[in-house]
Amino acid sequence: MPASPAGPPPADGLLSAARRNLRELAHGLSHASHPPTPSFADSPRRWLRLMPYAVVLALAAIFIPVTIQVLANDYGVPGGLAGALAVGQAAPLLMLAHRPLQAWWIVFAADIVGALVILGQPDHAGTIWPWPPPVMVGYLFVLLALGLRESRRTAIGVWLVTGTVGLVLHLAASSRSDGSALLLFILGGLVLVIGAVVRERGDVQRRLVEQETISEAERAQRTLLEERTRIARELHDVVAHHMSVITVQADSAPYRVGGLSEEAQAEFASIAAGARESLAEMRRLLSVLRSDGSRGELAPQPGLDRVQQLVEATVRAGLPAELSLASDVREALERGGVPQAVDLSAYRIVQEALANVVRHAPGARTQVSVTARDGNLTVLVVNDSAQRPGSPLETSGTGHGLVGMRERVRLTGGTLDTGPLPDGGFRVAARLPLPPNRPPSSSATPEEQ
Structure with missing residues (x-):
C-alpha cells in the first residue's frame, strides 16, 4: 500500500512552537544576557573605563531639563508632573552603562505614562503624539545600548513590544497620532540592527584575538x-x-x-x-x-671546529661577519676538553644567531666571539643595526630561535643573555660550563697518554 503524502503540520505543533518562541522572547526581556559590567571595563586605559559613565551622565544631564521644558511649554503639562515624567524618562539613562535592559523597562513604562498624560491635555498645534521628540531621541539611545549589549533575541523582543504598544496607542487615539509611533518603530529597528552588528563584530574580533593567542602558544609549544x-x-x-x-x-x-x-x-x-x-x-x-x-x-654532528666555515658561508651570503676564536678554545678542542654536548650547542647557538641577523637585520656588521675562561665557554654574537636598504626579510619575529637557544643552554647547565642594544643592534651571549682539567691517569697506557 503506497504511503500517503505528508499533510500540513498539525495545529498543536504550530501552537507549541509559537508558545516556545513567546517564552524565549519573554525570557529575553526579563533576563539580561550579560553581567552588569560596563563597556571597556577590562581596558588598561583609565579614560576608556570612565568613558561609558561620562556618556550616560551627559545624556541624563541633557535630556532631563529638555524634557521638562518641552512637556511644560509645548504640551501644557503642569511643572511638577512634567518634572516627575522627565526624571522617569531620562534619569534611567544613567543605567545604560551597565544595566540597559533594566533601564529600558523604566524608560518605556515612563514613556507610556507620559503619552497617556499628554493625551489628557488639550491638543496643541504642532505637537507630536504619542512620542514627543525628546522621548523619541532618548529612547533611541536606550535601544542602541540594548543592541550593543544584549542578545539578538532580546533586541527582537524589545522591538516588537515597542511596535505593539505604538500600534495600540495609535488605535486608541488615532486623531491625536501623527505617525511618531511608526517612525519610532522604524528608527528603533535600524538602531537595534546597527548596535547588534557592532556588537557581533566586536565579538568576532575578540574571538579572533583569542584564537591567535592560542595558535601562537601552540606554535611556540610545538617549536619547543x-x-x-x-x-x-x-x-x-x-x-x-x-x-x-x-x-x-x-x-x-x-x-x-x-x-x-x-x-x-x-x-x-x-x-x-x-x-x-x-x-x-x-x-x-x-x-x-x-x-x-x-x-x-x-651524519656526524658539527662543532666549534666548523664555526669558521659557518661564518664564511654567512659572509658569502652578503652579511659582513667576523669570527674571533680564542687560542684557549682551540687548545681545548685539540685536547678534547670541550664536551660534545657543549661543542654542538655552541655551534647551534652561533648558527641560529647568524640566521636571525640575516632575517631581521640584513647587511648588519656582526661579530662572533668564542672564548674559554674561568671554566666556561662563552659564545658572543653581536650585530649592528641593519645597513642594507630595504625592509628585512621578516618584520616580526616569533622568538622560536631563542627558544631553541635556551633549551640548548639549559641542557648544558649554562646561562643565556639576549636583548637589543641601544644602537639598534642585538646581542646573544651564552655561557656554557666546561669540565675541570684533569691530569692524565697514571694507569693509562702510553698510547692513551
Missing part, C-alpha cells in the same frame, strides 16, 4: 617540542659515541691488559653487555624520534 626532539637526537649521537668507546674498551681489555683474573674478565664482559644493551635501547628510541625517515641526521 621540535627543538627538544632535535636536541635528543643530537644527544643520542654524543652519548652513543662514548658508549661505543666503552664497549670496545671493555671487550678488548682482556687482550690489552695481561694477567686479568676471571672475575675481572667477567666484570669487563658485563660492562660491555650493558653498554651494548644501552646502545640498542638508544637506537630504538632514535628510530622513533627520526620518524621522518631522514638520513641526513645520521
Whole structure:
C-alpha cells in the first residue's frame, strides 16, 4: 500500500512552537544576557573605563531639563508632573552603562505614562503624539545600548513590544497620532540592527584575538617540542659515541691488559653487555624520534671546529661577519676538553644567531666571539643595526630561535643573555660550563697518554 503524502503540520505543533518562541522572547526581556559590567571595563586605559559613565551622565544631564521644558511649554503639562515624567524618562539613562535592559523597562513604562498624560491635555498645534521628540531621541539611545549589549533575541523582543504598544496607542487615539509611533518603530529597528552588528563584530574580533593567542602558544609549544626532539637526537649521537668507546674498551681489555683474573674478565664482559644493551635501547628510541625517515641526521654532528666555515658561508651570503676564536678554545678542542654536548650547542647557538641577523637585520656588521675562561665557554654574537636598504626579510619575529637557544643552554647547565642594544643592534651571549682539567691517569697506557 503506497504511503500517503505528508499533510500540513498539525495545529498543536504550530501552537507549541509559537508558545516556545513567546517564552524565549519573554525570557529575553526579563533576563539580561550579560553581567552588569560596563563597556571597556577590562581596558588598561583609565579614560576608556570612565568613558561609558561620562556618556550616560551627559545624556541624563541633557535630556532631563529638555524634557521638562518641552512637556511644560509645548504640551501644557503642569511643572511638577512634567518634572516627575522627565526624571522617569531620562534619569534611567544613567543605567545604560551597565544595566540597559533594566533601564529600558523604566524608560518605556515612563514613556507610556507620559503619552497617556499628554493625551489628557488639550491638543496643541504642532505637537507630536504619542512620542514627543525628546522621548523619541532618548529612547533611541536606550535601544542602541540594548543592541550593543544584549542578545539578538532580546533586541527582537524589545522591538516588537515597542511596535505593539505604538500600534495600540495609535488605535486608541488615532486623531491625536501623527505617525511618531511608526517612525519610532522604524528608527528603533535600524538602531537595534546597527548596535547588534557592532556588537557581533566586536565579538568576532575578540574571538579572533583569542584564537591567535592560542595558535601562537601552540606554535611556540610545538617549536619547543621540535627543538627538544632535535636536541635528543643530537644527544643520542654524543652519548652513543662514548658508549661505543666503552664497549670496545671493555671487550678488548682482556687482550690489552695481561694477567686479568676471571672475575675481572667477567666484570669487563658485563660492562660491555650493558653498554651494548644501552646502545640498542638508544637506537630504538632514535628510530622513533627520526620518524621522518631522514638520513641526513645520521651524519656526524658539527662543532666549534666548523664555526669558521659557518661564518664564511654567512659572509658569502652578503652579511659582513667576523669570527674571533680564542687560542684557549682551540687548545681545548685539540685536547678534547670541550664536551660534545657543549661543542654542538655552541655551534647551534652561533648558527641560529647568524640566521636571525640575516632575517631581521640584513647587511648588519656582526661579530662572533668564542672564548674559554674561568671554566666556561662563552659564545658572543653581536650585530649592528641593519645597513642594507630595504625592509628585512621578516618584520616580526616569533622568538622560536631563542627558544631553541635556551633549551640548548639549559641542557648544558649554562646561562643565556639576549636583548637589543641601544644602537639598534642585538646581542646573544651564552655561557656554557666546561669540565675541570684533569691530569692524565697514571694507569693509562702510553698510547692513551
